[in-house]
Amino acid sequence: MQKYEEEDYLAISGFQHFMFCRRQWALIHIENQWEDNWRTTDGEIMHKRAHDNTVAEKRSDIITVNGLKISSKELGISGECDSVQFFRDKGGVYLAKYKGTFLPYPVEYKRGKGQSLEADTMQLCAQAICLEEMLCCKIEKGALFYGEPHRRTEIVFTDELKERVKQTAKEMHEYYDRKTTPKAIYGKPCAACSLKELCLPKLGKPKKSVGEYLRSGLDE
Numbered sequence: 001m002q003k004y005e006e007e008d009y010l011a012i013s014g015f016q017h018f019m020f021c022r023r024q025w026a027l028i029h030i031e032n033q034w035e036d037n038w039r040t041t042d043g044e045i046m047h048k049r050a051h052d053n054t055v056a057e058k059r060s061d062i063i064t065v066n067g068l069k070i071s072s073k074e075l076g077i078s079g080e081c082d083s084v085q086f087f088r089d090k091g092g093v094y095l096a097k098y099k100g101t102f103l104p105y106p107v108e109y110k111r112g113k114g115q116s117l118e119a120d121t122m123q124l125c126a127q128a129i130c131l132e133e134m135l136c137c138k139i140e141k142g143a144l145f146y147g148e149p150h151r152r153t154e155i156v157f158t159d160e161l162k163e164r165v166k167q168t169a170k171e172m173h174e175y176y177d178r179k180t181t182p183k184a185i186y187g188k189p190c191a192a193c194s195l196k197e198l199c200l201p202k203l204g205k206p207k208k209s210v211g212e213y214l215r216s217g218l219d220e
């Protein structure tokens with residue numbers, strides 16, 4: 001099994017971009033281009049709220065930790081969990097300062113109605129793989145919390161899903177190592193893309209309309 005060095009880690013948040021569009025991911029994570037639109041800005045506000053409490057909070061048998069830093073040598077990724085709930089469980093792991101054993105349950109906060117459930121699921125599962133590696137345990141479930149309709153969707157981390165996440169992380173590293181930005185292919189996601197203004201001029205569209213082009217030719 002390949003083990004990545006810390007300096008080669010890629011951002012976990014990149015899973016979302018990569019699943020949305022390989023080119024968008026490369027523009028952000030390889031070329032460092034970024035442009036806010038209402039989708040990303042609104043999403044960041046929700047994340048900020050989730051990360052406002054970075055201390056652990058214990059209620060009954062559940063410990064909640066927000067903004068937990070995570071990473072995986074196997075996937076070569078790092079980032080933060082919005083929230084991790086630790087449920088008391090006999091098959092769980094010991095946590096410093098607490099009696100008994102607990103199993104982690106990652107929760108990721110998202111704006112909107114969950115239009116990118118597949119990408120969100122991959123990102124959440126990547127977090128679970130990080131937590132498994134860091135805490136030496138097996139995590140079977142987590143949850144996505146959508147701003148609308150303001151409720152949780154539970155996600156089961158099957159072996160198949162974990163394998164997909166591993167393959168996707170490998171693909172991301174391959175693109176990153178080659179420093180390759182895929183060509184733009186205009187499709188449905190482009191309308192909602194935060195980078196369309198940066199990307200679309202590179203889609204191969206003519207800079208002038210056909211009419212402008214002909215007119216400039218007549219003027220010369």
Ligand code: SF4
Nearest residue numbers: 021024190193196199
């Ligand atoms: S505009 Fe379209 S092709 Fe370009 S990065 Fe966005 S989704 Fe990808």
